[in-house]
Amino acid sequence: MTLSPQSIQPFLSEAGGQTTGSVADDVFLQVSGLEKYFPIQKGFLRRVVGHVRAVDSVAFTIKQGETFGLVGESGCGKTTTGRCVLRAIDPTGGQVKFKDKELGWVDVLQLDSMRLKVFRRHTQMIFQDPYSSLNPRMTLLDIIGEPLVNNGVTGQKRLDRVAELLEMVGLRPEYIYRYPHAFSGGQRQRIGIARALALNPQFVVCDEPVSALDVSIQAQTLNLLQDLQESFGLTYLFVAHQLNVVEHICDRVAVMYVGKLVEMAETETLFHTPLHPYTEALMGAVPRPDPEQRGERIILEGEIANPANPPSGCYFHPRCPYTVEQCKHEEPALREVRPEHYVKCHRAEELTLRGVTAY
Amino acid sequence: MADNDTLIEVNNLKTYFYLREGKVRAVDGVNLMIRRGKTLGIVGESGCGKTVTAQSVMQLVPKPGKIVEGEIILYRQEGAAYETIRITDLKPQSAEMRAIRGTVISMVFQEPMTSFSPVHTIGNQISETIRLHQPNLKRATGEMALEMMRHVGISNPEQNITAYPHQLSGGMRQRAMIAMALMLKPSLLIADEPTTALDVTTEAQILRLMREMQAELGMAIMFITHDLGVIAEMADDVAVMYLGKVVEYGDVHTIFRTPKHPYLIALMQSIPRIGVKLGKRLAAIEGMVPNPLDVPSGCPFHPRCPEMIPGRCEHELPREITLEAGHRVACHLYDQPGQGGGHDA
Numbered sequence: 164m165t166l167s168p169q170s171i172q173p174f175l176s177e178a179g180g181q182t183t184g185s186v187a188d189d190v191f192l193q194v195s196g197l198e199k200y201f202p203i204q205k206g207f208l209r210r211v212v213g214h215v216r217a218v219d220s221v222a223f224t225i226k227q228g229e230t231f232g233l234v235g236e237s238g239c240g241k242t243t244t245g246r247c248v249l250r251a252i253d254p255t256g257g258q259v260k261f262k263d264k265e266l267g268w269v270d271v272l273q274l275d276s277m278r279l280k281v282f283r284r285h286t287q288m289i290f291q292d293p294y295s296s297l298n299p300r301m302t303l304l305d306i307i308g309e310p311l312v313n314n315g316v317t318g319q320k321r322l323d324r325v326a327e328l329l330e331m332v333g334l335r336p337e338y339i340y341r342y343p344h345a346f347s348g349g350q351r352q353r354i355g356i357a358r359a360l361a362l363n364p365q366f367v368v369c370d371e372p373v374s375a376l377d378v379s380i381q382a383q384t385l386n387l388l389q390d391l392q393e394s395f396g397l398t399y400l401f402v403a404h405q406l407n408v409v410e411h412i413c414d415r416v417a418v419m420y421v422g423k424l425v426e427m428a429e430t431e432t433l434f435h436t437p438l439h440p441y442t443e444a445l446m447g448a449v450p451r452p453d454p455e456q457r458g459e460r461i462i463l464e465g466e467i468a469n470p471a472n473p474p475s476g477c478y479f480h481p482r483c484p485y486t487v488e489q490c491k492h493e494e495p496a497l498r499e500v501r502p503e504h505y506v507k508c509h510r511a512e513e514l515t516l517r518g519v520t521a522y
Numbered sequence: 523m524a525d526n527d528t529l530i531e532v533n534n535l536k537t538y539f540y541l542r543e544g545k546v547r548a549v550d551g552v553n554l555m556i557r558r559g560k561t562l563g564i565v566g567e568s569g570c571g572k573t574v575t576a577q578s579v580m581q582l583v584p585k586p587g588k589i590v591e592g593e594i595i596l597y598r599q600e601g602a603a604y605e606t607i608r609i610t611d612l613k614p615q616s617a618e619m620r621a622i623r624g625t626v627i628s629m630v631f632q633e634p635m636t637s638f639s640p641v642h643t644i645g646n647q648i649s650e651t652i653r654l655h656q657p658n659l660k661r662a663t664g665e666m667a668l669e670m671m672r673h674v675g676i677s678n679p680e681q682n683i684t685a686y687p688h689q690l691s692g693g694m695r696q697r698a699m700i701a702m703a704l705m706l707k708p709s710l711l712i713a714d715e716p717t718t719a720l721d722v723t724t725e726a727q728i729l730r731l732m733r734e735m736q737a738e739l740g741m742a743i744m745f746i747t748h749d750l751g752v753i754a755e756m757a758d759d760v761a762v763m764y765l766g767k768v769v770e771y772g773d774v775h776t777i778f779r780t781p782k783h784p785y786l787i788a789l790m791q792s793i794p795r796i797g798v799k800l801g802k803r804l805a806a807i808e809g810m811v812p813n814p815l816d817v818p819s820g821c822p823f824h825p826r827c828p829e830m831i832p833g834r835c836e837h838e839l840p841r842e843i844t845l846e847a848g849h850r851v852a853c854h855l856y857d858q859p860g861q862g863g864g865h866d867a
Contacts, residue, residue, distance in 0.1 A: 236721040237692075347810050348568075377567040378748055382792035382806035389803065404721065411794035411804070434797065448726040449796050450751030454774045457755055462730055463723040466691055519797030 190262070191398055192225040192248070192366065197257035199243050203471060215471045217243045218254065219422040222497070225366075227262075230392065230399040232413030232430070234406060234445070236467050240422040245368040245402045249286050250279065261286070264365055284314060287359035291371035293351030297343040303329065303354060304339045310361045328357040332387060349380035353387065360391065368400045373408060385412055406449050410434050410519075418442050421468045421478045424497060428504040435518040438506040440483045443516040461517070477509070485514055526604060528597055529709055529742050530556040530579065535592035537571075537578045546814045548574040548587065550766035553842070555759075556710065558599075561736070561743040563757030563774070565750060569814055571766040572746045576712045579744070580627060581614040598626060599709070624651050628703040632715035634695035638687040644698050645671075645683030651705045670701045674731060693724035697731065704735060711736075712744045717752065729755055750793060754778060759848075762786050765812065765822040768842075772849035782851040784829045821854065829855055 198221075200214040218240045225231045233241045247254040250271055259271040265281055274282055290296035297306055307328055308321045316324060326336035332353040343351055352372060359367055372388065373381040389412065391397060403409050409416055410430055417427040418441065426439040437443045447461035465482040468474055474481050480490040489509050497507040508514075537549040549571045556562045564572045577583045579594055594609040612619040628651075631637040638647060648670060649663035659666070664683075671679035674697045687695055696716060703711055713732065717725040729752065736743055745756050753760055753774070760777040762770040762785070770783040781787050791805040809826040812818055818825050824835040831854055840852045 236723060349810055377811060378750075379567060379789060379792055379807040380810060382794075382804035383808075385794075386803050386806055406722070407794040407796040410796055444723060446796065448722040450725070450729070450749065450755040451796065452750040452754045452778065452790065452793065454754045454757075454778050460726060462726045464727075466693060466724070467721070 189226045189228075190224045191227040192262070192400075193258075193260040194224070194244075194248060195222045195258045195260075197221040197244065197247055197254055197259065199240070199247050199252070199254045200256075213471055216422045216473070217470060218247060220257070221419075221422075221424050223417055223424065223427060225398060225400060226414075228392070228396055228398055229414040230401050230412055232409040232416040233400065233402045233419060234404060234409050234416060235419035236404065236445075238421075238467060238470065239419040240470070241402045241404075241419050242370055244419070245288070245370055245400055248400065249283075249288060249368055250274070251288065261366070284310075284362045285364050286366045286368070287362070287364040289352075289355050289359050289367060289369045289372045292375050293348055293355055294375070296355055297351055299343055302340050302342055303334075306343070306354060307358045307361055310358065314362060324361065325357075328361060331360065331391070332357045333383075347380075348376050349384060352376060352380075352384055356384075356387065356391070360395070363395065364397070366398045366400070368402065370402045371404065372401075374403065374405065381408070388412065406434075406446060418445065421470050421473055423478065423507065424505070425479065425507045426505065427497075428501075432501075432504055437516050437518055438500055438504065438511045438514070439479075439508050440485050440514065440516065441479050443518075444482075446519050447517065477507075485510055526597075527557050528555055529558045530554075530597070530744075531593075531595045532575070532579070533593050533595070535575065535578055535594065536590050537574050537583055537587055538590050539587040541586060541815075544815045547766050547817065548814070549578060551592070552761075552763075552766070552768050554761055554768065554771070556742050556744055557759070558709070558742055559736070559740045560758040561745055561756050563745045563747065563753040563760045564763060565747060565753050565760060566763035567748055567811055569765070569811055570763040572763050573714055575763070576629070576714055576744060576746055579609065579710075580623060580629060580712065581609060581612065581619050582623075583614075596622070596626065621655070624708070625655050625706045626708055627710045627712060628706070628708040629712040629714065630696075630699050630703050630716045632718050634692065634699045634719075635687060637699065638695065640687055643684050643686055644690065648683075648698065648702045648705060651702060655706055666705070667701075670705055671698070674698075674701045674704070674735070675727075676701070692720055693727060696720060696724075696728055700728075700731065700735070704739065704741075707739050708741055710742045710744060712746070714746045715748070716745075718747070718749070725752075732756070750790065762789075765814065765817055767822065767852060768850075769823065769853070770851045771842075776846075776849050780849075782845065782849075782856060783823075783853050784827045784855070785823050788826075788828065821852075831855070 197218055199218040200216055202211045203213045203215060205212045221244055233244060235241045246252045248259055254272065261269055261271050263269050263282055263285055266278060271282060304325050307325045311321045311324055325339055329336050329338060334350060334353055373384050376384060392399060401413055413430050416430050416433050417424050420441050426442045444461050444463040463482055468478050476492050477490045477495055480486045495507050495509045497505050500506045500511045532552055532554040535549055535552045539546040539548055552575055566572045578589055583589060589610060596607040596609050598605045598607055645667050649667040652659055652663045652666060668679050668683055671683060676682055676694055676697050717728050720728060747753060757774045760772060760774050761768045764785050770786050781790060788807045792807055794804060807826055820836045820838050821840050824830050834854050840854045841857060842850045842852045843856045844850050845856060
């Protein structure tokens with residue numbers, strides 16, 4: 164089943180906007196109306212009394228070879244989105260279209276187990292915590308070689324490939340029979356990256372890949388991810404909460420708040436001319452390594468809304484400094500306010516918000 | 523030696539851990555000073571000894587750790603007079619040390635979930651310090667706890683005073699932690715990565731709260747973090763630590779404007795800065811933080827240092843050089859024969 168890119172044009176259902184002609188050609192992944200509701204169960208009979216809307220009608224596209232960032236505070240659904248896209252967990256609704264190099268255009272959520280296995284060969288994940296994502300009882304050969312074994316690569320071939328992968332991520336091939344405990348956090352993250360690359364994937368979801376690392380190790384790891392992207396033409400979905408890291412590595416960025424996308428644009432546009440008050444506040448809150456700029460920041464009041472019981476209207480209105488009456492009752496749509504710049508705010512046109520350069 | 527501005531003085535502190543595998547010099551000859559009402563920021567990567575330094579000041583070094591050398595002096599204000607207490611002479615379990623903890627020095631931890639008791643209410647835990655240290659106020663503890671919770675911005679204090687820690691959000695728990703630490707109006711608050719587990723927007727709220735409380739109570743803060751951004755936001759003085767040693771020390775403006783130690787310079791260059799385009803690649807520091815059981819000889823940073831002087835840095839431990847008043851650096855680059863510059867003993 165090979166779908167032409169044209170047949171899946173109207174994907175930004177919420178935006179309701181037309182996709183520009185150029186997008187469809189290099190689009191690689193299309194997510195539309197993605198939903199993941201977790202049931203809240205109560206009582207002896209585990210009755211379902213409500214749902215946590217972890218991901219709620221999320222739509223975006225990722226182009227070939229780019230790094231697409233997903234940022235937001237903890238609990239905003241960014242990790243769940245990343246997992247749903249790979250079908251590491253099954254979403255409750257929506258569509259994910261992926262341009263697989265063997266299968267062509269596929270609807271990831273409809274794949275049968277045979278095709279899913281092929282799809283999973285081409286998509287991989289790098290996890291946040293390098294201490295809990297590696298089995299302590301397996302050697303590097305077993306860890307990095309496991310995806311190879313599962314796909315029929317064994318013996319000397321596997322050994323050679325693992326050694327090659329180790330070298331690729333900057334570890335010595337002699338380490339092949341060691342166990343993860345012998346490595347530092349940064350080295351473990353390299354092992355996780357080597358494992359993800361074992362089968363030459365097209366698409367890698369990086370879930371907070373540097374958050375758990377020391378500052379001096381973060382830069383090395385980011386450089387490695389960029390080098391590998393260049394060498395192998397990888398496409399990344401980069402999930403993170405550190406805005407400086409996202410600004411550095413991503414081509415386009417989407418901001419999430421309580422399960423929904425609130426803004427999406429090219430990185431520079433988003434950071435310098437944000438259109439959503441939440442984006443402005445998020446960027447204003449990042450402490451800058453410059454004591455001369457002390458205190459010049461927006462401090463958002465209140466706390467992130469409960470996704471099981473979100474506020475009416477715009478989810479952000481109780482914390483938003485620009486709230487008007489309309490925001491309390493009516494949920495704004497994600498609109499293309501400027502070319503390639505999507506915002507979910509009633510007042511996007513009238514507000515002048517501060518970007519990062521304004522500090 | 524110390525004027526009335528000094529609250530705590532740490533001289534040549536050495537805290538070692540005796541493990542089966544060997545001796546870990548977690549803190550190895552640290553000199554610090556905390557000024558009254560000011561914030562000392564200690565910045566460094568994991569394993570650099572910043573937390574153990576704080577634990578030493580509190581005499582709370584976990585076993586098998588021990589303060590083996592050096593002194594920590596507390597200049598305690600008693601009305602107009604100053605009392606000198608050598609903390610290092612006190613036994614960790616002694617009544618004097620217990621009296622100092624909580625009343626003079628108190629601490630806020632990184633992960634508020636694991637530092638609260640899960641089976642006692644927030645109100646109960648906040649007022650515990652008063653019940654322990656000032657039994658004569660016993661009757662008013664509930665009132666005082668409520669007042670303090672209101673003060674640190676806990677929403678619904680009347681309701682949350684009977685809540686258990688798991689019922690509060692991360693930001694609220696950290697506020698409760700600060701309320702608990704401030705109950706007895708300490709002269710020094712030690713904050714060990716207090717915002718690392720929080721989201722940026724919550725972090726901004728907590729940092730503002732700490733600054734407000736500092737202005738109000740006039741306490742000093744020892745702020746431990748790995749985040750140079752937070753240091754720039756909070757600190758008056760900064761100590762940069764690497765493998766148990768202070769490699770650079772100075773006031774916050776000097777440190778950020780004219781960093782001297784190659785480690786600090788490299789660290790600053792390796793962080794992507796928001797709003798500043800650094801180009802495609804980051805200037806990463808090579809290698810990794812060495813194993814603390816096997817610290818490199820000479821200057822501990824030399825295997826990763828881009829400015830390493832062959833023949834010197836790998837053999838000779840650099841001294842602390844005073845570049846200008848209050849700006850110290852431990853690096854051979856600034857201590858070369860024929861180069862001017864005052865020397866610190």
